[in-house]
Amino acid sequence: MDKIMVVSCEKVKKVYKVTLEDSPLYPDGKGGQLGDRGTIGNNNILSVEKNCVFLDGEVQLGENDLYIDFDRRKDIEVQHTAQHLFSALAYNKYSLNTVGFRMAEEYSTVDLDSKDLTEEVIKEIEKMVNDAIKISIPVETSIVKKEEAMTIEGLRKTVSEKVTGDVRIVTIGELDTNACGGFHVSNSCQLQIFKILSWEKIKGNYTRFYYVAGERALEDYYDKNKLVGELCRTLSCRENEINIMLDKVISDKKSAELELRSITQKYAEILAKDLMNNSENINGMKLVFYPENSMISNFLPKYIDLSEYILIFGESGQFTVTSKKINCKDYFDFLKTTEEVRGGGNESRVNFKGDLSEDLVFQQLKVYLSKL
Template identity: 30%
Template structure:
C-alpha cells in the first residue's frame, strides 16, 4: 500500500494522524516508520525533506522509497499503532517560499532571455540555479530580478494540476517533464508552466520577495546564480546591514564610500608589507654578518649553527644565502622549531666539499621528515620527535663523516 501524500492535498496542513504500516531499520542502522498517510514531504526535486515529530519523537529525515515514505526517527517507535504527526512549519514554509521563488526567477530568465535552468539547489541559507549560458550581465540579472518581483507584487495565483501525458500538449512547458504518469504541473497563469513535485504557497505574493546575491561560472558552460526569497531576504539584509555598520565605524567612511576606503586600506597594507620586507632583508644582512663573525671552527671549517623559535622557512633560506655568498669556507646549519614541528636549512659556500642534499637526506629520518635540494643548499621539515639540539648535533656529526668521505 502506497503512502497517501497529504501535502499534495493541502500544503498548509501542519498536523495529522496516521496508522502504522510497518517499521524497520535501514542498512545504516537508522530507525524508520511507514504510515498509511503523511504530511511530511520527503527529499526530492531539489527540495529538502520536512522535519517535525511523530508522537513527540523527532523526525530528522524523510525519504520516498518505492512509493512508501519512510520517516526516520531519533529512537525506535515501539508499541505504537497510530501516530500524531506535527510538521516544523517554519522550515516547511521557508522551503515553499524558496521553491516557488525559484520557479518565478527561472521563468523570468527563460521568458526574457531564453536562459534555461538546468538544476536547482535549496540550501539552508542560500538557494541557487544553474543557467545554461556562458555569461550573465549585471543588466540581465537585474532585469530578471525585477520581473520576478513584479510577478510577486501582482500576487498571481500559483496553481497545481495533475495531468496525463496526453494532456501536456495543451501547456507551454518551460522544460520537459521527467515522468510519464502522475504528472503534476505548477502553474503561474500566463507566466510559467512547469512540472514539479515540490510544495509551494498558493499565491506568488506569499513568496514576499526575491533577491539575487551573486553568480559565478561553472563547468560545462553554466552560470550558477545564488538567490534568496521570503524571510531569507530580510535575514540577508539584516546581516549585511550589521556588517556594513561595523565597517563604517572601522573604516571611518560612509556606506557609499566603503569600497573606496577598503581599497585604500588594502593598498596601505601592501605598501607597509613591502616596506617591512625591505627592512627585514636589511636586518638579515646585518644578522648574517654577526653570524659570520661568531662562526665556530670545526675540522678547519667555519660552521654557523642556530636554532630559532617559529621562524619562517623563507627567512632561514635568506639568512643562509646571505652568509654563504658573503664569505668562503663556511657551512650554515639552521633549524626552526614549533610546538610539534622542526624545519631545517643547510647551505655552504662554493669551496666547501660537502653535499648539502646528502646531509639533509641523512638527517631527515630522525624527524620523519621530507625535503630536498642540491649540493649547495637543501631544506626539509618533519615532526619534533627529538629535541632541536639533538638534530643540530646530528647535522654536525654528519658533516664530519661526509667530509671524511
C-alpha cells in the same frame, strides 16, 4: 502531532535508519528541493529518503508520534516558488532555459543555459521577479493524468517520458505552467522579496545564480546592512565612502608590507654576520642555527655564505637545512634512520617536519657532521 508507523529501525554507524509505512515526509534532493525535518518520537530527523528516514536516536517499532517542521516547509515553499518565477521570466523574455536547480539551507541555485548574460539583463530579470511578487499573482496546483499533462500547451518544460502516474501542474497566473511535485506558496506576494546574491559561469557554458527569497532575503538584507554599519564605524566614513577608504587601507597595507620587507632584509643581513661570527665548528664544519620560521629566516640564506657555512632554521617541528658545504639530502636520510620525519629537497636544501624539537634537530646535525 500526527502518528507514523515504524516498520524497522537499525543502527547505521552513528545514526538510525528507520523504515516507515506510508511516509508523508518529502525526500531530500527530490526535484532539487530540500527534504522535511522534524521528529519521530523524541528523535530528530536528520535526512529523508523515500519511505525511510535517518534519526539521531533509536525509535520503537509500531506507532510513534510524528512532528513535521512546517516553518521549514513554509521556507521551502517560498524558495521553490521563487525558482519557478525566476526561471519563467528568464525564459519568457530572454528564452533562457533552466538546466539545473538546487536548494540549500542558506541559499538556492539556478543554472541558465547561457554564459553571456550582462549585468543589465540579470538586473532586469531580478526586477521582473519582484514586480510579479508585488502584484499578488495566484499560484495554483492541479493533478492530471500523465496523458493529459503531455498535451498541455505552454508548459515551460515538457513532461519526461520516465514519469509514471498522475502529474502535478503548478501555474503562476499567466507567467508560468510547469510540472512539479514540490512545495509552493498559494500567491506570489508570499515570496515578499527576491534577491540574486551572485552569479558565475560554470562548465557547459551555463551561468549559475545564487539567490534568496522571503525571510532569507530579509535576513540577508539585515546582515549586510549591519556589516555596512560596522565598516563605516571601523573606517570612520559614510556608506558611499567605503570603497574609497578600503582602497586606501589596501594601499597603505601594501606600502607597510614593502617597508617591513625592506627593514627585515636589512636586519637579516646584520643578523647573518652575527650568526656567522658565533657559529659552531664541528669537525671543521661551521654550523649556524636560527630557531625560527619567519621572514627573517627566509632572508638568511641570501646573506650567509653557504659555501662555507651550514644553515639550519625552524621551529615547531618544521625545519630547513641549506648549505653547499655538505649534502643536505644525505643529512635528511641520516635523520630518517633515528626519527620519524617527512619532507624532501636536494643536495643543497632540504625541508622537513616531524615531532622534533629544535634541540634534537640541532644535536642530530652535530652528530652527522662529527661522522664526516
